[in-house]
Amino acid sequence: MTLNDLRSAPVRTRYAPSPTGPQHIGGIRSALFGWLYARRHGGQFILRIEDTDQKRTVPGAVELIQESFDWLGIDIDEGPREGGEYGPYVQSDRLELYQSWAKRLVAQGHAYKCFATAEELSEMRALGRGYDRRYRDIPDWQAAELEAQGKSYVIRFKMPQSGVTVGADMIRGQVEFDNTQLQDAVILKSDGYPTYHLAHIVDDYHMRISHVTRAVEWLPSFPLHLSIWEALGWEKPQFAHLPVMLNPNGKGKLSKRRQQFAESGRSVPVLAREFMEAGYLPEAVINFLINIGWNFGDDREVFSLNEAIERFDLKDVNPANSAYPIKKLDWLNSQYMQRADVDKLARRLKPVLESAGYRVDEERLRQVVPLLQVRLKTLRDAAPMAGFFFADWSTFEAPPHQILIQRKMTVDGARMVLSRSLPTLEDLEDFSAAAQHAAMTRLAKDLGLKNGQVFGTLRAAVTGQRVSPPTFETMEILGRDESLRRIKLALESLALATN
RNA sequence: GGCCCCUUCGUCUAGCGGCCUAGGAUGCCACCCUUUCAAGGUGGAGACACGGGUUCGAGUCCCGUAGGGGCUACCA
Numbered sequence: 001m002t003l004n005d006l007r008s009a010p011v012r013t014r015y016a017p018s019p020t021g022p023q024h025i026g027g028i029r030s031a032l033f034g035w036l037y038a039r040r041h042g043g044q045f046i047l048r049i050e051d052t053d054q055k056r057t058v059p060g061a062v063e064l065i066q067e068s069f070d071w072l073g074i075d076i077d078e079g080p081r082e083g084g085e086y087g088p089y090v091q092s093d094r095l096e097l098y099q100s101w102a103k104r105l106v107a108q109g110h111a112y113k114c115f116a117t118a119e120e121l122s123e124m125r126a127l128g129r130g131y132d133r134r135y136r137d138i139p140d141w142q143a144a145e146l147e148a149q150g151k152s153y154v155i156r157f158k159m160p161q162s163g164v165t166v167g168a169d170m171i172r173g174q175v176e177f178d179n180t181q182l183q184d185a186v187i188l189k190s191d192g193y194p195t196y197h198l199a200h201i202v203d204d205y206h207m208r209i210s211h212v213t214r215a216v217e218w219l220p221s222f223p224l225h226l227s228i229w230e231a232l233g234w235e236k237p238q239f240a241h242l243p244v245m246l247n248p249n250g251k252g253k254l255s256k257r258r259q260q261f262a263e264s265g266r267s268v269p270v271l272a273r274e275f276m277e278a279g280y281l282p283e284a285v286i287n288f289l290i291n292i293g294w295n296f297g298d299d300r301e302v303f304s305l306n307e308a309i310e311r312f313d314l315k316d317v318n319p320a321n322s323a324y325p326i327k328k329l330d331w332l333n334s335q336y337m338q339r340a341d342v343d344k345l346a347r348r349l350k351p352v353l354e355s356a357g358y359r360v361d362e363e364r365l366r367q368v369v370p371l372l373q374v375r376l377k378t379l380r381d382a383a384p385m386a387g388f389f390f391a392d393w394s395t396f397e398a399p400p401h402q403i404l405i406q407r408k409m410t411v412d413g414a415r416m417v418l419s420r421s422l423p424t425l426e427d428l429e430d431f432s433a434a435a436q437h438a439a440m441t442r443l444a445k446d447l448g449l450k451n452g453q454v455f456g457t458l459r460a461a462v463t464g465q466r467v468s469p470p471t472f473e474t475m476e477i478l479g480r481d482e483s484l485r486r487i488k489l490a491l492e493s494l495a496l497a498t499n
Numbered sequence: 500g501g502c503c504c505c506u507u508c509g510u511c512u513a514g515c516g517g518c519c520u521a522g523g524a525u526g527c528c529a530c531c532c533u534u535u536c537a538a539g540g541u542g543g544a545g546a547c548a549c550g551g552g553u554u555c556g557a558g559u560c561c562c563g564u565a566g567g568g569g570c571u572a573c574c575a
Contacts, residue, residue, distance in 0.1 A: 220570040455534035
């Protein structure tokens with residue numbers, strides 16, 4: 001390849017998951033890095049489904065994978081749903097391709113048929129050295145005979161038995177492997193399906209993948225893959241073995257199993273859809289993910305996908321695995337909540353409130369959102385904080401006394417505050433929050449109470465909650481009639497209180 | 500066990516031989532602001548795993564050790 005070819009060769013990266021179930025956030029992050037690199041270079045991002053293990057394939061998983069990417073806004077250029085000129089993009093639809101290349105490797109002496117039975121294999125394993133290459137050098141006539149007898153076989157790749165394989169990794173530089181450590185891996189199984197080792201190479205080549213991005217667990221088989229590329233006589237792509245995320249406590253690879261961690265006592269989201277269910281914004285999740293193993297470069301923590309694209313480079317990815325910093329997502333999400341456009345946030349809040357059982361009026365929601373933005377960590381926090389706006393007002397009941405009578409207040413004090421508030425609010429020409437605030441501040445002074453004592457008592461009366469959006473803004477939205485009605489309700493309730 | 504990778508505040512990270520008395524973020528603590536909860540502001544505690552080299556000079560390069568992670572399937 002000439003320098004010019006290198007310049008013009010488009011960057012094509014791919015994410016190649018097995019359709020074994022819902023998407024793990026670790027896989028998403030790997031995909032994201034490949035996607036970012038493709039976008040940075042104006043290239044393409046391909047989704048390829050690696051379903052060569054029939055036993056593990058689960059129906060519907062492909063749709064789940066696509067949903068995850070849709071939600072996050074990671075667009076796919078070529079894939080099972082999008083199509084593309086290098087399809088099909090599902091490996092089980094490409095079986096003949098793998099088989100013909102496997103045959104070719106056998107014909108050229110780079111691979112061989114291995115007739116070892118499961119029993120033989122497990123005996124060898126018990127000896128501790130793995131497959132001993134016993135069929136590597138049997139004469140052709142013997143292989144033909146075994147095959148004629150109907151013995152089943154796999155095709156194994158002949159690894160060089162000496163020397164060193166040196167691989168170039170974009171993230172950590174040169175990596176060396178002693179060839180004598182490697183076994184003759186199976187590349188075509190007895191059921192005619194290829195293993196990952198063969199399939200991904202055949203596909204990456206035919207799909208013109210320019211940069212192979214995948215998790216570090218593939219590093220040990222890197223020399224195998226390099227040897228296969230070599231044997232096939234194909235120009236190799238570049239490789240980047242991405243670090244993985246560890247559990248929040250730093251122990252072990254982040255597991256798909258929902259688990260709890262002692263420090264927080266709560267289980268952390270690890271599946272793509274769990275982030276959605278937990279009320280995180282996709283932009284925040286993306287930002288969060290990009291910041292693990294890569295950073296923006298000038299101390300910025302909050303940035304958009306487009307801003308990240310401009311700066312992203314696989315070479316800058318930190319080679320070290322990292323503990324899953326899930327606590328940072330709460331902060332990041334709240335940053336996005338604060339900066340969000342009101343209409344947009346309202347649209348996202350609506351279904352969350354509805355699923356909490358509220359009937360949501362959009363106009364009212366837009367009024368409420370600005371009060372919420374600075375207070376929410378996740379979308380789900382909206383329900384306990386502001387659900388009362390969307391409940392049936394006619395069924396509102398005064399809260400229990402322990403809520404109505406806040407700290408540093410007495411029954412009489414609360415009664416006083418509420419009864420004096422009534423006429424004050426009633427007489428207000430303008431029921432805006434600002435006007436209320438001014439009037440109530442005066443009242444507090446008259447009563448010799450702190451603002452907090454007065455405002456808090458009103459808050460409890462009007463919202464039924466100890467914690468709520470600001471009192472006067474809340475009353476402005478509820479309206480004067482409803483606010484006064486609630487205050488009267490609270491007074492009636494307090495009338496029965498004895499102190 | 501063998502092989503491979505990794506190692507900076509609790510955590511995510513900046514640092515690519517002198518700009519580092521190691522910067523940012525989060526989390527934590529304190530104070531300020533304040534109408535609850537938040538948000539915001541200010542400040543604080545908090546790290547170069549260890550040991551050898553190389554060099555005038557090492558967080559930065561090399562080698563060991565330790566620790567962590569991964570691979571070692573007819574799974575990917």
